[in-house]
Amino acid sequence: MGSLACLNVTKKPLAKEIQTLESKFMQLGISKKGGVLASIKVKATFIEEIKAKQFKDETLNELRKKRVIDKDLQYEEEPIAILDCDVSKLRTKEIKSMKVQWKHCPVEEATWxxxxxxRDKYP
Known part of the structure; x- marks a missing residue:
């Protein structure tokens, strides 16, 4: 896409490109300094589609059903699965770590x- 900073009357392809953008939810105008101003028009049906899709994610619905957030806007996570184990070897000791999947979080957000x-937090 070409630069929309300057609109010259002799450049026909740029004018056609602006007309194409105008037909796709964009409103274009020319400023007092000669630049092009663009604003996007959003239809109400598009917003309604987004709101409808919000409730399809089951993890979000589960959080909405339960009131797990306290007054400080914090909540306690609970481990539901151990995905992997690892041992880090230092010079004098070994540190055992595990990859934990937390409740209300997908597998991609598991932490080490x-x-x-x-053992201290969850005996």
Whole structure:
């Protein structure tokens, strides 16, 4: 797409490109300094589609059903699965860690926690 900063009457392809953009939810105008101003028109049906899709994600619905957030806007995560284990070897000791999947989070958001911390928090 060409530059829309300057509109010259002799450049026909740029004018056609602007007309094409105008037909696709964009409103274009020329400023006092000669530049092109663009604004996007949003239809109400598009917003309604987005709102309808919000409720299809089951993890979001599960959080809405339960009131798990306290007054400080914090909540306690609960581990539901251990996905992987690893041992980091230092010079004098070994640190065991595990990849934990948390409740209300997808597998991609699993975190590595030390075994000691997990045993202390969740006996």
């Amino acid at each position: 926690e030390t075994e000691k911390d997990m």
